[in-house]
Amino acid sequence: MAKSTFQNKPTTCVCLANTFLFLSLLLFLLLLLWNLSSFYNPIPIIHSPFTKSKSEPKLEPDGVVGSPNCAAHELCDPPEKSFYDNPGLSYSIEKPMKNWDEKRSDWLKQHLSFATGARDRILVVTGSQPLPCENPIGDHLLLRLFKNKVDYCRIHGYDIFYNNAYLHPKMDAYWAKFPVIRATMLAHPEVEWIWWIDSDAVFTDMKFRVPLDRYKDHNLVVYGWPNLVYEDKANKSGTSLNAGVFMIRNCQWSMDLVNDWAEMGPNSPNYKKWGQIQLSTFKDKTYPHSDDQSALIYLLFKHKDKWGNKTYIENEYYFQGYWVEIVKTYDNITEGYKEVEILGPTLRRRHAEKLSEYYAKLREPYLEDAGFKRRRPFVTHFTGCQQCNGIHNTMYVGDTCWIEMQRALNFADNQVLRNYGFVHPDLMNSSFVSPLPFDYPA
Structure with missing residues (x-):
């Protein structure tokens, strides 16, 4: 009996080894097939309430990225022809x-x-x-x-x-x-x-x-x-x-x-x-x-x-006015706006530049009630000065064009600089500014 058992042992080991080899090979083939298939059928991404999907641009049939219609709040160029x-x-x-x-x-x-x-x-x-x-x-x-x-x-x-x-x-x-x-x-x-x-x-x-x-x-x-x-x-x-x-x-x-x-x-x-x-x-x-x-x-x-x-x-x-008639009125206009601010102290309140139009509307009733009809000229046009080809013009004496243009630019710039806390103290000189006096007109 003992002899018989000793003789059958090698056969049993060989069978177990072959079975293990077969199963290992089968597992390897299954893994290989699974990996190959993943290239053709990627695993889908499941979005949970805690994950956020990325929006991909929509590709239209003609190859244009966009959407058929742009929403009212959206900056885009739709694929429809214009x-x-x-x-x-x-x-x-x-x-x-x-x-x-x-x-x-x-x-x-x-x-x-x-x-x-x-x-x-x-x-x-x-x-x-x-x-x-x-x-x-x-x-x-x-x-x-x-x-x-x-x-x-x-x-x-x-x-x-x-x-x-x-x-x-x-x-x-x-x-x-x-x-x-x-x-x-x-x-x-x-x-x-x-x-x-x-x-x-x-x-x-x-x-x-x-x-x-x-x-x-x-x-x-x-x-x-x-x-x-x-x-x-x-x-x-x-x-x-x-x-x-x-x-x-x-x-x-x-x-x-x-x-x-x-x-x-x-x-x-x-x-x-x-x-x-x-x-x-x-x-x-x-x-x-x-x-x-x-x-x-x-x-x-x-x-x-x-x-x-x-x-x-x-x-x-x-809407535009001839500079010769306008520039000489700047000083009187500035004083007139100061008088309006005395009548309406709110107009002297410091404010952000984006609120300039709001304060301009506030000023209108005061201008009318005070009888102040001489408001700032909207546009001063330096017709005839030819500032690029030469300041000297035979129509005007000496550097008149340059001097008056400097005054106009500083007059306008003061209205801008006020929002930043500064002012040109001298309309004839743009090379320096000073802190804004409290009584300067808006």
């Missing part, structure tokens, strides 16, 4: 734009975040020549003039576009603004108004906000005198309005006006002819070249039904 996708779209002023109202309306419907408040949205547009000024003081002045516009836009929440490139090779000087305005309308469909302001114009009432409700039925706002533009036909004046500061609505009417207006410019084959027509029409015109201001006046009184009825000629406040 006028921007038209291969024939041209930003050049030489190619007229058609059906702009429909195209802009469709774009706003696709971009709901911009549609809200679009009717009151303003873009300030300005600029200067592409080359350095001949007079180094001119570049300094351009910098300060630009700062003035940036300050005003920041206070009122406007965007600003500064251009110093000629967008058309033939349209320079005062004609250079038309290609810029045309391109700006296309680049900013979210904007209702394009507000062009010449580089030599200064905002001198930093708290004043343009009364857009007054212009709700108009597409162009300029400063001038309607009777001189439309009625005095025998003795037309080329200065019956000023085309250096104007607001134009972003619409098809304006596209057409800019096109007809620019047709009198140097890019037109009839440029010389238009110069002669203006020379014979405006008795105070002394040079033979067609200019933008005379061109606009001509369009308004010759085609009043087409252009005049939608143009608001503003003269109830200084």
